[in-house]
Amino acid sequence: MKFKLSILITLAVFMITAQGCGSLSGGKQTGIGYLLDQASGARQAQQVQEIQQIQQIQPESLKVSVPAAADPSKEQAEGQQTPRIQKKVYLTFDDGPDNINTPMVLDILDSYGIKATFFVIGTNVEKKPALLKDIIERGHALGNHTYNHRYDDIYAGVNGFLQSIRINEELIFRIVGQRPKLVRDPGGEVRNNEVFKQALTAAGYRLVNWDVDSYDSRKNSAETDIVENIRRQISKERLWPGMIVLLHDGKGHMNTVRALPTVIEMLKNEGFEFEVVK
Numbered sequence: 030m031k032f033k034l035s036i037l038i039t040l041a042v043f044m045i046t047a048q049g050c051g052s053l054s055g056g057k058q059t060g061i062g063y064l065l066d067q068a069s070g071a072r073q074a075q076q077v078q079e080i081q082q083i084q085q086i087q088p089e090s091l092k093v094s095v096p097a098a099a100d101p102s103k104e105q106a107e108g109q110q111t112p113r114i115q116k117k118v119y120l121t122f123d124d125g126p127d128n129i130n131t132p133m134v135l136d137i138l139d140s141y142g143i144k145a146t147f148f149v150i151g152t153n154v155e156k157k158p159a160l161l162k163d164i165i166e167r168g169h170a171l172g173n174h175t176y177n178h179r180y181d182d183i184y185a186g187v188n189g190f191l192q193s194i195r196i197n198e199e200l201i202f203r204i205v206g207q208r209p210k211l212v213r214d215p216g217g218e219v220r221n222n223e224v225f226k227q228a229l230t231a232a233g234y235r236l237v238n239w240d241v242d243s244y245d246s247r248k249n250s251a252e253t254d255i256v257e258n259i260r261r262q263i264s265k266e267r268l269w270p271g272m273i274v275l276l277h278d279g280k281g282h283m284n285t286v287r288a289l290p291t292v293i294e295m296l297k298n299e300g301f302e303f304e305v306v307k
């Protein structure tokens with residue numbers, strides 16, 4: 030009896046091992062049938078039953094553990110249930126063109142294959158007409174940032190403001206043959222002024238504010254500050270379908286130029302596509 034039981038255990042161990050080597054379908058019935066023939070009594074039969082249960086459980090547990098995470102069709106189906114927001118960003122550069130910063134900004138944008146919008150000041154356009162041409166020839170968009178950017182002049186009254194816009198427009202037209210209808214008001218002063226806003230609209234212009242301020246116009250704004258200011262603001266999901274970022278390429282904004290590659294890479298990594306304001 031003891032001898033038979035030891036044969037039974039040896040065979041059972043052999044069978045489990047064989048199953049682990051992948052011979053389950055071939056060895057299962059033959060092995061168990063042989064054991065049943067050899068074993069006698071209720072105890073041995075019970076042991077055989079337990080072995081059968083082990084044999085059944087192991088493959089089952091394998092089946093359960095494998096599929097869930099590795100099924101690509103399921104992942105695709107889940108992806109379709111949650112439509113992705115198309116993230117768009119509009120980089121805008123104010124106060125140029127500047128003979129140092131504007132060419133560097135243009136080169137950086139080219140190196141990433143990105144287009145931006147430049148809100149130029151008339152007095153700078155007069156000084157650097159070739160840079161204005163360069164902006165257009167490299168596929169970027171132009172906006173009007175008044176003739177002289179002098180608050181006491183442009184904000185004294187609505188007529189003076191419109192006059193400053195028109196003088197700049199004429200300058201731009203003579204150089205590149207375009208009359209940009211996009212207007213950015215220096216300092217965003219017109220944002221809450223209905224009289225100025227209505228006058229602009231009536232004259233056929235479109236006021237373009239911003240959603241994200243890089244704060245690069247603050248004194249001593251370091252390169253890292255500019256990057257972090259933008260990083261902090263772009264988490265707002267409501268901005269993602271069309272986010273306008275305020276930057277400057279005017280005189281003295283070297284830190285904006287230094288921060289620009291990091292800003293672009295950060296926005297790319299966040300899944301934004303770059304477009305010009307229209």
Ligand SMILES: [Zn+2]
Nearest residue numbers: 123124215216
């Ligand atoms: Zn400005």
